[in-house]
Amino acid sequence: MLLPWAAQAQAPRWPDRPLKLIVPFPPGGPVDATARILAQAMGPALGQQMVVENRSGAGGVLGIDALAKSAPDGLTLALGSAGAVAVNVSLVPNLPYDPRRDLAPVGMVTAVPSLLVVRPGLAARSLAELLAMARRQPGRVTFASTGPGGTPHLAAELLRLQAGLDLVHVAYRGAAPAITALLGEEVDMAFLDLPVLLPQVREGKLRPLGLAAAARSPALPEVPTMAEAGVAGVEVENWYALLAPARVPAERMATLAAALRAALAQPETAERYLASGARILGGAPEEAARFIAAETARWAEVVRRADIKVD
Structure with missing residues (x-):
């Protein structure tokens, strides 16, 4: 009789606290709009409120750095974009975080x-x-x-x-x-x-x-x-990934990934994204990690060709 109770007591339980979703850009922009749609859908999937916090500056560096330095408890996330996550690796000298070491993708969200x-x-x-x-x-x-x-x-x-x-x-x-x-x-x-x-x-x-x-x-x-x-070769798609700090426990990452999939599968969420001209990406954390690695290599070559520097 006690076995079902014991199994339930040992199952991982999501903390009874709101989540924070960092947006590394100001309110009113595309990252902010994407994040607010996601927060409205994903919060209920976790049974908690997801609060959007705008922390802009340095092309997304300040917000992503705040995520990288946050506690790895799954309660602080960020919506990363191609520039802030993939491009800055080869562009920003002395980047205060290493996306490959300090961040953990929960999954891809959309691309536009x-x-x-x-x-x-x-x-x-x-x-x-x-x-x-x-x-x-x-x-x-x-x-x-x-x-x-x-x-x-x-x-x-x-x-x-x-x-x-x-x-x-x-x-x-x-x-x-x-x-x-x-x-x-x-x-x-x-x-x-x-x-x-x-x-x-x-x-x-x-x-x-x-x-x-x-x-x-x-x-x-x-x-x-x-x-x-009249000009070929100019194909630029921005993408958004839901990120956690590295070393979040595996069971919480699995819970977050499942909540993200559930949020993107909601018809209302999909309709809002598609109506804005975005396409939904989704996918498992491992797929997101491979995608981001490929994009990092792609944009490193563009930065080199264009000789882009950050003062």
Whole structure:
């Protein structure tokens, strides 16, 4: 009679405390939006509230470093992006954490393509016109990014390499400030995640010129890919992974991974992500680790070719 009770008493029990989900970028940007959808779905799957905490700075370094140095109890997580997790390894000198040693992927979440847009007052109505303008005025056309080494920066650098342009980089602390700068005519162009740009594009406030993807997006089917618009080789997809600090006990990692799978499988969650132009990735922690390792190697080569430096 006591055996079932004993087995239940020894089973791992999730702590009766809220979880913290660190977002390494400011509120209002794509990482923040992705995280808040995930927190709303994943918290109930764990039976606890998941609280989003924005800790922006240094292209995502500050937030990811906070995760790496947090207690390995599974109660503090972070939503990492390609720039903060894969690119910074080869870009940031004296990175305060080693993603391979200090972080443990719970699983992949979503991926979104980058979209090239220009400010409303810019004369260029197509990618060809933008390229012609940049060639007539070398060093005059500016592009915004969410910080050095983020996918918006890398996408513009790929365009510069592929088209032989001289562009000026202007870094901001996240997507929301970059969009504000575009709307305020402070900068000429930017590659940003498709979901965060959809409202401005659909309202005619920003002009889309090309999607940095292999195929057009159902969210904006009228917008050509960069290759269709005239420049091949500019395919940049940002992805998001749910991360824990290293050395979280295996049973808690398994619980977190199961909760993530359950959250992504919810029809409402899937609908919200797909409506924004994202595609759901999912997968086991081991698959996420292999994916991130491959992306780290890929972006190391891009950083080398573009000779990207962080001051």
